[in-house]
Amino acid sequence: MRTVVQRVSHGQVIVEDNCVAKIGKGVVILLGISPEDTNEQIEYLVRKISELRIFEDDKGKMNCSLLDINGEAIVVSQFTLYADTKKGRRPSFVKAAHPDIAEPLVIKFIEALNNNGIKTQSGVFGAHMHVDIHNDGPVTILIEK
Numbered sequence: 001m002r003t004v005v006q007r008v009s010h011g012q013v014i015v016e017d018n019c020v021a022k023i024g025k026g027v028v029i030l031l032g033i034s035p036e037d038t039n040e041q042i043e044y045l046v047r048k049i050s051e052l053r054i055f056e057d058d059k060g061k062m063n064c065s066l067l068d069i070n071g072e073a074i075v076v077s078q079f080t081l082y083a084d085t086k087k088g089r090r091p092s093f094v095k096a097a098h099p100d101i102a103e104p105l106v107i108k109f110i111e112a113l114n115n116n117g118i119k120t121q122s123g124v125f126g127a128h129m130h131v132d133i134h135n136d137g138p139v140t141i142l143i144e145k
Contacts, residue, residue, distance in 0.1 A: 001041035001105075002032040002081045007054050007139035011074050013123040014130040021121035025055075026071035028133045031109060032081025033102040034095055041145040042105065046112040049073075054139050062139075066118055073113055076123040076131055077106045099126060 005027050012022040029049065055064040055071065066073065079102065083091035096102070103125050113120040123129045 001034065001037045001045060001145050003045055003049065003143045004030040004078075004081065005049055005052070005054075005141045005143060006030075006133055007136045009134045009136040011134060012132045013074060013076060013121075014132070015124045015127045020124055020129075021074045023072035023074055023119075023121060025069065025136075026073050026118075027054075027066060028074045028076065028131065030076050030078040030081060031106060032078055033097040033105050034082055035097045035101055037097065037101075037105055039108065042109050042112050044145045045143060046109065046116050048143055048145075050113070050116050050118055052141070052143075054141065067116075071118070073118050073120040074122065074131075075106065075110050075113070075120060076129065077102065077125050 008028050010024050011028045013020050050067050051065045053065050054062050055069045057063040079093055079096035082096035083093060084095055085091050106125060110120050110122050
């Protein structure tokens with residue numbers, strides 16, 4: 001499981017001219033699922049992302065977590081995080097999970113964030129999305145399990 005976590009001042013997801021997710025201060029999480037992924041990876045990543053100290057305290061130091069600031073999250077499923085570009089010019093996506101495997105795990109990931117106290121919204125699985133990310137910092141962190 002791969003995540004790209006971006007600290008944002010605000011973010012939103014648009015599908016077919018409709019806003020399906022919108023948050024203020026928090027994180028946008030791009031989530032890639034491989035065929036080998038299980039609930040174990042979800043538990044680890046949700047805990048890590050929720051407690052990751054990437055938000056500034058009153059002294060300007062990154063000492064606060066998403067939980068500390070009552071931040072929000074948007075999760076966007078992104079199979080392209082498993083692109084293999086070693087051969088040729090067209091990426092291969094054979095290392096990404098099939099939608100039958102990936103979609104239930106994405107749903108569980110979102111539920112786990114919500115259950116961990118992070119108000120979480122999402123994009124639409126498999127849809128063409130416009131993801132508006134107002135990266136704050138910029139702070140962008142890759143977390144893999």
